[in-house]
Amino acid sequence: MPAVRRKQKRSARESYSEKTLLKFVKEHLSKEYPNPRREGCPSQAILKRMARDPQQVDASIIYHVFHCSPCYKTCSGLLARLKASR
């Protein structure tokens, strides 16, 4: 087998599928930022607004959600509820 094909095959074997990647991301966001003192957390109303209308919310809020597991979980729950209600 030519070296290029071997290399391609190896890199395909070593790379992650989209599903696996999303699983990693979800796990990462819900576990890696415990924030027990809820430092810098926005109110529930702002998170709800972000779930309903993300364009109306400041970039700092989404940045926070990506760096705070409790807020991510809340947001994830809100998004799931919103999806189910459609």
Place this chain on the structure above:
Amino acid sequence: MHPHRKTTPSLPFLLNSVDHLGRTIDPSVLSVAQEIGPGAVRYAEKVLGDPALAISLFEETAATVSKTRQEKAARGKPDVTDIRGYLFLAYMRRVRRQKRMEAVLNDPTSLSLARQAQYADVQDMERSLFLAEALASCDKVTQNIVLRRLEGYSWKEVERRCGVSSGAARERFSSTVQRLRKALQQSRRVT
């Protein structure tokens, strides 16, 4: 009604413009360092168990990157194109090296299974950090798309909520997935 949650503002991340060896950190490197610092130093604290050492290594790395850029400029070589990525990887390598040195100093007799397990933990942490770095470098719209796709929203729903066409959303999402994939492969290479 939800009661208003009392919040405490997070402390700003402050970095010295000179490392502990007295080498200055270039302002352009310093501004990038301020951006990636909180996440990267937090990770190093977890790995090394010493906040002072973590921050000191970070300043040291920033000073080294500044020096490298100056040397490249003096030799007429092209500048570093992605300072953020360059600084981040350089710091990861330094933290890894420090961790390895510690393990050898504490247990010179050798590479036991316990040490391998410790490395597995470090690898998990590194994987998380690389993911965080890749996600943090996305813009607001892309982050919103990712958030919705994680909850299984269809492209039509993403289009309606995020104000971008489903085609554009797909493109942004797939480039983010590529970036995440690359980041995870980088995390393997650093180890």
